[in-house]
Amino acid sequence: MSQIDSGDAARALGALRRKVQRTCAVCGRTFEGYIHQRYCGDICQQAAYRERHRDELNRKRREKYQRQKGTSASSAAEGRQPRQEGQQTAHTGQP
Numbered sequence: 380m381s382q383i384d385s386g387d388a389a390r391a392l393g394a395l396r397r398k399v400q401r402t403c404a405v406c407g408r409t410f411e412g413y414i415h416q417r418y419c420g421d422i423c424q425q426a427a428y429r430e431r432h433r434d435e436l437n438r439k440r441r442e443k444y445q446r447q448k449g450t451s452a453s454s455a456a457e458g459r460q461p462r463q464e465g466q467q468t469a470h471t472g473q474p
Contacts, residue, residue: 405430 401412405423418424429436 396413398411398413400409401416401419402409403419403423404417405426406419408419410419412419418427
């Protein structure tokens with residue numbers, strides 16, 4: 380039975396991960412990357428994710444804004460009273 384040398388195994392794995400010249404799918408820059416790579420770096424990868432999920436991200440952002448807007452409007456209507464003349468503000472002590 381023949382034994383596999385650890386150096387042979389490392390070379391075999393390295394051959395599977397050969398680096399080649401690639402073109403980034405977002406910015407078009409040429410870079411040296413692995414065969415399966417599509418983007419030149421994290422920034423382009425994040426930009427591609429945001430582009431693919433734009434509608435969902437915008438919907439979530441709008442919902443969050445509406446929740447915050449509704450919360451601040453309701454808290455202003457419930458608990459806060461307008462300052463009357465002669466009242467002092469808490470932070471300056473000025474009328």
